[in-house]
Amino acid sequence: GAGVSQSPSNKVTEKGKDVELRCDPISGHTALYWYRQSLGQGLEFLIYFQGNSAPDKSGLPSDRFSAERTGGSVSTLTIQRTQQEDSAVYLCASSTRAGAGAYNEQFFGPGTRLTVL
C-alpha cells in the first residue's frame, strides 16, 4: 500500500519568505508527527497530532512554526519569515495509534529538504 508522502521533495526559498510543507499520512493512521533533521544530526521532534485531540506543539522551536491537520488526515507545516537556521530536512511520520510509545512503530515519509538562502 501507499506509504507516507511528502511534498515538495525539495524547497529553496529566500530568507524572510513563508513556506508550506505537506504530509499525507498512511490511510487509517490516527497519529501524525513532524520532525526535522539538520545535516549530520539526529531527529528533532516538532509536533504531534492524534485524532481530534489538541496537538502537542512542545517541540516547535519558535512561533514562526505552525502546523495543522485537516480532517484527521493531511497535515501542513508552515514556517513564516524563514531564517537560514531553518534549513534542514523536515520529516513526517504516522502511526496506527498514539501515546503507547513503547511499541508503536512510526512510518516515515521521504522528507522535504528545505534550503533557506
Place this chain on the structure above:
Amino acid sequence: DAKTTQPNSMESNEEEPVHLPCNHSTISGTDYIHWYRQLPSQGPEYVIHGLTSNVNNRMASLAIAEDRKSSTLILHRATLRDAAVYYCILRNSGYALNFGKGTSLLVTP
C-alpha cells in the same frame, strides 16, 4: 528517555553477518529497545524492537543481554542496500522518537 551508546561507524563485507552493538546501562524495566535505520536521502525506517527476549523478523534479529544493559542488532547477511545509519533507542511512554548519531554502517562488495 534513557541514553544509548553506539559506535560511530562499522564496516562489513557483503553477504557476511553484521553485529551492531548498543549499550543502555540506565535502561528501566519498562523501556522497550527499538532499532530504526536511515538509508541515504530517505526517511528513517523501523527495523525491530524488543523488551526482554530475543526477537527475529524478516529484516534482522535483536539479541538482548540478560541484564538488558546492552543489545545487538544482527543482520544475518549484509547487502549493499543495508548501508545506512542505524539508530538504537529506548522507548517507554513517550511518542516522540529521539535519535542520537547512530552507527553508520558501510557495506563493501
